[in-house]
Structures are given as C-alpha cells and as structure tokens.
Amino acid sequence: xxxxxxxxxxxxxxxxxxxxxxxxxxxxxxxxxxxxxxxxxxxxxxxxxxxxxxxxxxxxxxxxxxxxxxxxxxxxxxxxxxxxxxxxxxxxxxxxxxxxxxxxxxxxxxxxxxxxxxxxxxxxxxxxxxxxxxxxxxxxxxxxxxxxxxxxxxxxxxxxxxxxxxxxxxxxxxxxxxxxxxxxxxxxxxxxxxxxxxxxxxxxxxxxxxxxxxxxxxxxxxxxxxxxxxxxxxxxxxxxxxxxxxxxxxxxxxxxxxxxxxxxxxxxxxxxxxxxxx
Amino acid sequence: xxxxxxxxxxxxxxxxxxxxxxxxxxxxxxxxxxxxxxxxxxxxxxxxxxxxxxxxxxxxxxxxxxxxxxxxxxxxxxxxxxxxxxxxxxxxxxxxxxxxxxxxxxxxxxxxxxxxxxxxxxxxxxxxxxxxxxxxxxxxxxxxxxxxxxxxxxxxxxxxxxxxxxxxxxxxxxxxxxxxxxxxxxxxxxxxxxxxxxxxxxx
Numbered sequence: 001x002x003x004x005x006x007x008x009x010x011x012x013x014x015x016x017x018x019x020x021x022x023x024x025x026x027x028x029x030x031x032x033x034x035x036x037x038x039x040x041x042x043x044x045x046x047x048x049x050x051x052x053x054x055x056x057x058x059x060x061x062x063x064x065x066x067x068x069x070x071x072x073x074x075x076x077x078x079x080x081x082x083x084x085x086x087x088x089x090x091x092x093x094x095x096x097x098x099x100x101x102x103x104x105x106x107x108x109x110x111x112x113x114x115x116x117x118x119x120x121x122x123x124x125x126x127x128x129x130x131x132x133x134x135x136x137x138x139x140x141x142x143x144x145x146x147x148x149x150x151x152x153x154x155x156x157x158x159x160x161x162x163x164x165x166x167x168x169x170x171x172x173x174x175x176x177x178x179x180x181x182x183x184x185x186x187x188x189x190x191x192x193x194x195x196x197x198x199x200x201x202x203x204x205x206x207x208x209x210x211x212x213x214x215x216x217x218x219x220x221x222x223x224x225x226x227x228x229x230x231x232x233x234x235x236x237x238x239x240x241x242x243x244x245x246x247x248x249x250x251x252x253x254x255x256x257x258x259x260x261x262x263x264x265x266x267x268x269x270x271x272x273x274x275x276x277x278x
Numbered sequence: 279x280x281x282x283x284x285x286x287x288x289x290x291x292x293x294x295x296x297x298x299x300x301x302x303x304x305x306x307x308x309x310x311x312x313x314x315x316x317x318x319x320x321x322x323x324x325x326x327x328x329x330x331x332x333x334x335x336x337x338x339x340x341x342x343x344x345x346x347x348x349x350x351x352x353x354x355x356x357x358x359x360x361x362x363x364x365x366x367x368x369x370x371x372x373x374x375x376x377x378x379x380x381x382x383x384x385x386x387x388x389x390x391x392x393x394x395x396x397x398x399x400x401x402x403x404x405x406x407x408x409x410x411x412x413x414x415x416x417x418x419x420x421x422x423x424x425x426x427x428x429x430x431x432x433x434x435x436x437x438x439x440x441x442x443x444x445x446x447x448x449x450x451x452x453x454x455x456x457x458x459x460x461x462x463x464x465x466x467x468x469x470x471x472x473x474x475x476x477x478x479x480x481x
Contacts, residue, residue: 106361110347122360232345235330237323249325249371253361
C-alpha cells in the first residue's frame with residue numbers, strides 16, 4: 001500500500017558533516033541515525049536500514065518505499081557552478097509553512113527589508129502558476145520583483161526575475177536572475193526535513209555562478225534571510241498549514257501558495273497540514 | 279461567562295505607536311495605540327496568513343502586519359494590501375475588534391461588552407509583573423474583590439489588579455498611593471517577594 005507521506009524522499013543531513021560523526025535526528029516523529037559506511041550514506045530507524053542516497057550535498061532517505069526516484073535538478077551538474085552547503089536552521093513550524101514562505105515574494109519588503117525588498121516597491125505583478133501534470137510539480141514563472149540587494153553579488157537595486165518549482169512536498173527550488181551571468185539562473189533550494197508536524201529543519205543549498213564572493217559571506221547572507229523568516233514562521237496561527245480555503249485570505253500575489261495547497265491536498269499530503277473537517 | 283473587564287496593562291506602558299500582546303478570557307490580543315492616542319485591542323492574528331499582529335507596526339492611525347504589510351484601520355477593516363497598491367480591499371477582510379478603555383491609569387479590555395464600567399481604582403502606576411502560580415492574597419493581608427486586591431506593601435497602600443492567563447499564570451498590575459521614591463522601590467521589592475512566594479509554593 002502506498003503512503004503519500006512516508007514514501008517521499010527527505011533530506012536528513014549534509015553529506016559533508018558525516019565524515020566525523022553520525023547524526024542522530026528525527027524524521028516524521030521517528031528517531032533515525034545517519035552515518036557514512038565506505039563513503040556511502042547509511043540511514044537506520046530502530047536498526048532497520050532505510051533507502052538512502054547522497055545528492056545535492058545532502059543525504060536523502062525515506063521511511064516507506066519511494067515510488068519515484070529523487071527529483072532532478074539538472075543545473076546541479078552544470079559545469080562552472082559553485083555548490084554551496086549552507087547548513088541548517090531549526091524552525092518551530094510546520095514543514096509546509098516553511099516551504100510556503102519560501103514561495104512568497106510579497107513579504108520581502110517587510111521581512112527582508114533593504115535586502116530582498118524595500119518600500120515603496122511592494123507591488124507584485126501578475127505571474128503564471130501551474131500544476132504541471134506531466135511531472136506532478138508546481139511551477140510559478142515570470143515572477144518579477146524589485147530588490148535593493150538581490151544576491152551577495154548584486155550591487156544596487158535591480159528588478160529580479162524568478163521561477164519557483166515545487167518538485168516534492170517539502171522541497172522548493174528557486175531560479176533567479178544571475179547578475180554576473182545574464183541568460184543563466186542561479187539556483188537556490190530549500191530542502192525541509194520534517195522532524196514533527198510542527199518542527200522542522202531547513203537546509204538551504206545553492207548552485208551559483210559566483211566565483212568571487214567568499215563562502216562565509218554566501219552562508220551569512222542565507223542565514224540572515226532564514227533567521228528573518230523564522231521570526232514569522234514561529235508566530236503563525238494555526239501552526240499547521242490550512243489546506244482548505246476559509247481560514248486564510250489569499251490574493252492574486254498568493255497564487256503560488258494556492259496552487260501548492262491544492263497540490264498537497266490532491267496528493268493526500270497532510271503531514272503538517274490541517275483540513276477544515278479535521 | 280458574564281462579560282467583565284480585565285486589566286491588561288498600565289496606561290503608561292502603552293504609549294502612542296506601540297503594539298504588544300495581551301490575553302483576555304483566553305483570547306490572544308494585539309493591544310496598540312495610534313499616533314493620535316487611540317487605544318485598541320484586536321484579535322492577535324492577521325486574516326491573510328495568520329501572523330501575529332502584535333509583531334506588527336503602527337503608522338499613523340493604522341496597525342500593519344509585519345509579514346506582508348497589510349494595514350488595518352481603527353474599526354479593524356483592511357485599508358491597504360501593499361502587494362496590490364491599487365486594490366480597494368474587500369469589506370470582508372477584517373480583524374475582530376474587542377472593547378478597550380482606559381480608567382484610573384489602567385487599560386481594561388473585555389471580549390464582550392460589559393454592562394458596567396471598569397472598577398474604580400486609586401493610586402499611581404507602580405509596575406506590572408507576571409507570576410507563575412496563584413498569590414495567597416489573604417496570607418499577604420490583602421482583600422480581594424473581583425480582579426482587584428487591596429492592601430499594603432512596606433506600609434504603602436497599594437491596589438493590585440489581577441489579569442489571569444492560561445496555564446495558571448497571571449499578570450499583576452500594581453498601583454500605589456503617593457510616597458517617596460525610596461518607599462515605592464521598597465513596595466516594588468515586596469511585590470517581587472509576593473511573586474517569589476507564589477512561585478515557590480508552586481514548586
């Protein structure tokens with residue numbers, strides 16, 4: 001029998017952090033242990049070996065039987081990109097709220113003031129959102145927003161273009177204008193490990209065209225952004241993401257969130273979510 | 279439950295342009311004051327994405343949510359959605375508004391309109407302080423009537439207003455009769471001693 005929650009692949013560690021010590025952590029409320037054996041990841045739950053693989057700097061595992069391979073990020077293998085392990089931020093919120101926040105641009109001027117947005121540039125123009133049935137992913141395209149400092153490598157304000165992709169319930173991938181390399185997209189991902197329905201660890205990861213910025217600065221930039229987001233995520237009520245309309249009021253700027261919630265409901269992915277009937 | 283006023287803050291602790299969390303009858307509130315001094319107690323939740331409004335900011339006569347900047351006017355209805363500056367927000371986007379009054383240097387809030395005004399209290403603001411557990415008012419020589427406890431600390435007449443919180447916690451808002459600064463400091467320390475006794479009794 002398939003299980004829409006347990007059969008997913010989840011990030012549970014950075015590969016680079018396993019060389020010295022095992023990581024004892026949790027997945028969907030179950031204790032797990034992540035180690036390397038002969039250079040390969042080994043994940044166990046109560047002594048049982050779980051499916052596991054190393055990809056995009058992280059160890060991925062599943063408590064069930066994954067029906068599909070891990071999603072593909074073709075840019076990860078593109079020559080010239082710098083792959084950045086950012087680390088983790090623990091957030092007391094639903095893993096789905098963390099993903100939804102990552103898909104949102106309208107909060108930039110208020111939460112990431114003078115970095116990713118600034119008043120009076122608050123308007124969110126029309127963009128396209130679709131649930132792509134052939135790949136079963138949510139995509140938002142033609143998203144544009146004015147940013148005072150879009151990336152560590154950006155000097156001064158620019159209008160940045162974005163694409164958002166949700167290839168799995170607790171993963172989001174952001175493609176954004178790459179200032180030093182017009183025509184290419186910088187890739188910034190949000191891999192979310194659900195510890196419980198209301199506690200998660202967020203693993204940002206990047207594949208950038210940027211040979212200049214020191215690693216420390218790249219990591220600090222992302223940590224600053226995610227710590228600002230955390231102050232929001234830990235103060236939303238209810239803490240579970242409402243999948244049915246009625247509890248919250250979306251506008252046109254929230255179309256990605258609307259599609260994400262609909263897509264979760266259609267897949268029966270309810271871990272960290274609440275239904276009106278519940 | 280009969281409608282009643284609950285003390286939530288000393289007036290001097292809620293200056294213009296300030297917003298803070300409060301709790302009355304188990305309802306979480308955002309207590310705030312506009313630039314011109316208008317006081318309001320609202321549900322502590324932005325209807326857009328459920329963010330606490332007590333984390334928001336006050337500009338002029340409006341309270342804005344810190345998440346997406348949605349701003350709400352004095353009657354609780356949405357004035358502006360920054361993501362759509364040209365949109366007139368629908369009437370239906372509204373934050374529940376509760377009753378808030380100032381009387382005797384204290385802010386009082388009620389979730390349902392009471393028939394009577396808040397109790398009359400005397401004295402100048404001393405301080406507010408949160409206590410885990412219940413104070414034994416009789417043992418401290420205080421008489422308790424509704425949310426109002428009257429007695430003496432360091433020989434100074436004080437009125438203490440009790441704001442119950444969930445999980446057995448409470449906030450004490452203390453007012454004191456006129457006294458020297460040194461005597462008021464002593465009274466304040468005695469209030470801390472009351473808290474310590476209550477919390478040690480709990481442990």
